[in-house]
Amino acid sequence: MAVKIQIPTPLRPHAGNLASVEVIAITVGEALGELCKLHPAMEQRLFDNGQLRRFVNIFINDEDMRYLENLATPVKDGDEVAIIPAVAGG
Amino acid sequence: MIDFKSIDRYSRQMRFHGVGEEGQRKLLASKVTLCGCGALGTVLANNLARAGVGSIKVVDRDFIEPSNLQRQVLFDENDVTENLPKAEAAARKLRAINSSINIESVVTDIDRTNIESLCEGADLILDGTDNFEIRYLINDIAVKYNKPWVYGGVIGSNGMTMTIIPNQTPCLRCVFEAAPSPGSADTCETAGVLGPVVNIIASMQATEAIKILSGKPETINKELVQIDVWENTYRRVKIAPLLGKVDCPCCKHRKFEWIDGEFGSQTTSLCGRNAVQISNRTPNKIKFEDMAAQLKTLGDVSFNKFMLKFNAEDCEFTVFPDGRAIIKGTSDIDRAKTLYARYIGH
Structure with missing residues (x-):
């Protein structure tokens, strides 16, 4: 399944300065894994010893994956996976 | 009127x-x-x-x-x-x-x-x-x-x-x-x-x-x-x-860890040194490569595996991997906290 991963501005330098990356995957976890294969610097920004970092929030078509099936949430063609970090400034 | x-x-x-x-x-x-x-x-x-x-x-x-x-x-x-x-x-x-x-x-x-x-x-x-x-x-x-x-x-x-x-x-x-x-x-x-x-x-x-x-x-x-x-x-x-789906320490378990001081920062004015030390208890290690990239617009940022240094607003910042920082050039704790939030974040 071809899904588009939206990369937030602070992480773009680690993903070839791209705003989005398209990958083939059947779950959210697999999609993020593919992203890290394409852009290895993303690995340590998103994961800590294989666990998703606690300040990284993932949304699938604007739904929080934590009330779906977390990283096992299935994805289908055209789905949009967004990495959304908290915004601190003010 | x-x-x-x-x-x-x-x-x-x-x-x-x-x-x-x-x-x-x-x-x-x-x-x-x-x-x-x-x-x-x-x-x-x-x-x-x-x-x-x-x-x-x-x-x-x-x-x-x-x-x-x-x-x-x-x-x-x-x-x-x-x-x-x-x-x-x-x-x-x-x-x-x-x-x-x-x-x-x-x-x-x-x-x-x-x-x-x-x-x-x-x-x-x-x-x-x-x-x-x-x-x-x-x-x-x-x-x-x-x-x-x-x-x-x-x-x-x-x-x-x-x-x-x-x-x-x-x-x-x-x-x-x-x-x-x-x-x-x-x-x-x-x-x-x-x-x-x-x-x-x-x-x-x-x-x-x-x-x-x-x-x-x-x-x-x-x-x-x-x-x-x-x-x-x-x-x-x-x-x-x-709501109710995540195991939230705050609203589900009513553990108020930030008010109780389990997380957050502690600051001390370093007497006679015109410097303030800010300790951060958030259990995340700092990546100096990332921080240096964020701060590069300010000018020279240098780091080794033990500390990162940069200058801003007439103060010299020394940051350690655990989030602790010494801000030299002020003895005012409030100003140091403001500078910490401004350049180091959190």
Whole structure:
């Protein structure tokens, strides 16, 4: 399944300065894994010893994956996976 | 003589079906604590005072600098010249805008020891801060005493807001379980910020406050709004189903770890050294490569595996991997905390 991963501005330098990356995957976890294969610097920004970092929030078509099936949430063609970090400034 | 105390000054707002005279009277009887009076805070305060929120407590630790004027709408060049604290300058403007409401200014650094008294009696808490340490404190207090609050954050052209009504919506820690570790996220000093996105986000926060305070909490936005005014995106991500679904230490287990001092920073003025040490207890190691990249616009940033050094605002910063920093060039703890939030983040 071809899904588009939206990369937030602070992480773009680690993903070839791209705003989005398209990958083939059947779950959210697999999609993020593919992203890290394409852009290895993303690995340590998103994961800590294989666990998703606690300040990284993932949304699938604007739904929080934590009330779906977390990283096992299935994805289908055209789905949009967004990495959304908290915004601190003010 | 013009009667500025008459409720008629709010006629256009009362004519709006969502508020009405009954809603206006509730607004006039309501009390708000505004935490932080910088970019978001000045827009929030301006909106609330004009709307007739009866009592506004403005809390801020900072002074006004020329670089604030691009987006902090209540301040002008005279305030910079007079070297006024933001809370005081804001209070003067707000009283000139609306003399019929009660404005209190408090010049202090919000921390776990004073947040409770600062928010005591408030019907709602508004977030005009620039860091997650204070936001998690606000969240703890809000959940503990069942008070609504409205989060807002801005950076670059990007902004975010969500409204929290304890036990009815997810709380901040349900959505953002942890703050990014120091140095891993942009700050307004490293990435800049556009004035318009500040106005949009704070205006949305103010609208949410008006809904709740005028007695229409059912109309709040229950989702997380994210806007990028440069990239032309508006996202409304669904977070409402997280309520009760995540194992939240704060609103599910009622563990108030930020008020209890289990997380957060500790500061000490280093006697005779004109320096302040800030320790950070957030258990995330800093990545110096990331921090150096964020800070490169400031000039020379050097690091090895033990420490990172840079200079800003006539101070020399030495940062350690655990988030501890020594800020040399000041012995003022409040200023050092401001500088820490500004350049190192959290």
